[in-house]
Amino acid sequence: MILMSVVTAIPCLHLACTRETPKAVSTAKPPPTPALLEAGQQLYNKQCAVCHGPKGAGDGQAAHLLYPKPRDFTQGEFRLVSTDTMQATDEDLFLTVTRGMPGSAMPPWELLSPEQRWALVYYIRHLTGASGSIDPASIIHVPPETLKTAEGLERGRQLFAQACASCHGPLGKGDGHQTIHVDNLGYPIKPRDLTAGIFKGSSESKDLYNRIVAGLPGSPMPSYAGVYTDEQLWELIYYVQSLVPPGVEERVRLRARHIRARRIRGGIPLEPTADAWRTAHPVWLALTPLWWGDDRVEGVEVRALHDGKELALHLSWSDPTRDSSTIAPQDFSDGAAVQFSLEHDPPFFGMGDAGMSARGAVQIWFWKASWQDDLAGWRDVENQYPHAAVDWYPGQRTYQHGEPFEVSQAKTASQDPEFMGGWGAGNPLSDPNRHSAAEEVVAKGLGTLTSRPPALQRIQAKGLWENGTWQVVLRRPLTSNEAGDLSLRPTQQVSVAFAVWNGHVENRNGQKSVSIWHALQLE
Structure with a gap:
């Protein structure tokens, strides 16, 4: 064929495929x-x-x-x-x-x-x-750049105020008075925050020249061809470039990285602040939200250790609020996940591919702040609404007829599992006696996420939120004898991807920030 x-x-x-220095x-x-x-x-x-x-x-x-x-x-x-x-x-x-x-x-x-x-x-x-x-x-000819001067930057600022600020805002933060537009298909579209370093294309001079002269077809961004002289356009471009803090554009750009799992002796600590984690090299990985918002999680810093028996990953990211309750319908938990693929040529980075072989299913370690809190005691509606009116139910194992009955006695663990559908069926998410703040799941495409059976759940995790930063450690044995389970060995390289949920902005399920595939190399 x-x-x-x-x-x-x-x-x-x-x-x-590209371990060597690319030619x-x-x-x-x-x-x-x-x-x-x-x-x-x-x-x-x-x-x-x-x-x-x-x-x-x-x-x-x-x-x-x-x-x-x-x-x-x-x-x-x-x-x-x-x-x-x-x-x-x-x-x-x-x-x-x-x-x-x-x-x-x-x-x-x-x-x-x-x-x-x-x-x-x-x-x-x-x-x-x-x-x-x-x-x-019809191809736009980009003229030679003019000399950049302080006077030219000031003229560029004035041009920006005249032509761009109504949408992009006076300081380029995307907060102009015309803040909501629609594209040619009727979808809402917001002006770009230029200071965030997120440019369609890039902030290189040639690209910005083309954006300004050609406009952005299908969007409210017009063409300025023939409106200004080339000298004025370059001064405007230099001013736009000056709005971007140094290093920001590269920091938020999705690029494939190598993460090295350092081999140590004596076991790997689950405590995120343990000294051993200072010996692991940190790698910054940019994230992108699937549903774009200015309050996104920009990226996650990853460290990795193994001792020949277990592999552990240390994730840290900025999050101004600690969100760990999912009891009320309007509350959502912070969370993080690591996705693995053993395929030499991995599937689509978003939850794998149903067309891949059984070995091609992605394996995921999934931690949630709400599960972290559940380790101290399963929390349910009686915690959120301690003064609610309650009734006695047939599944109540400890209640004696005729005695006073309070909401504190209605805890899930006091019920007969046969009357609690998920728990009785063995669903690990419904078990009030949680043993880990994380779970192992598998997926072969969107809508296929499946928890591994409780007997095969070997992941351990611990998260710590302090001063606006989450630190989470996920640890699991390297090898497994179960068919289809994740099994690794020293010196092996696998593909990994990451996801972070910010409960404060109602991230849940498919609303999250994700990375592309990266390479994890075990020493």
């Missing part, structure tokens, strides 16, 4: 061929269709969880263009695939080989139904 000959000739996207790779555009188009279709189905939909209509299985919404390719309209006709060139699409779309859930795909990225470009063109033919005369 032609497809197999093409795909096997193209490197995979896993970090294990210079040509990004030259290859000619479109049926084989390359077929390879693009396979990549699209594996990595893109879950959001953009099987036909590219922006209606993938995950689309309802995402904001901004996935692009509808069938409309043939793209945000990032370098032409004065609002058409995207193939090179524009290639850059978008490579960089991702900061400010959305679309990750960068720079780990794909250039040929793979071009294959995706050609397949996306196929989904639009357009040939991709662009009039060369």
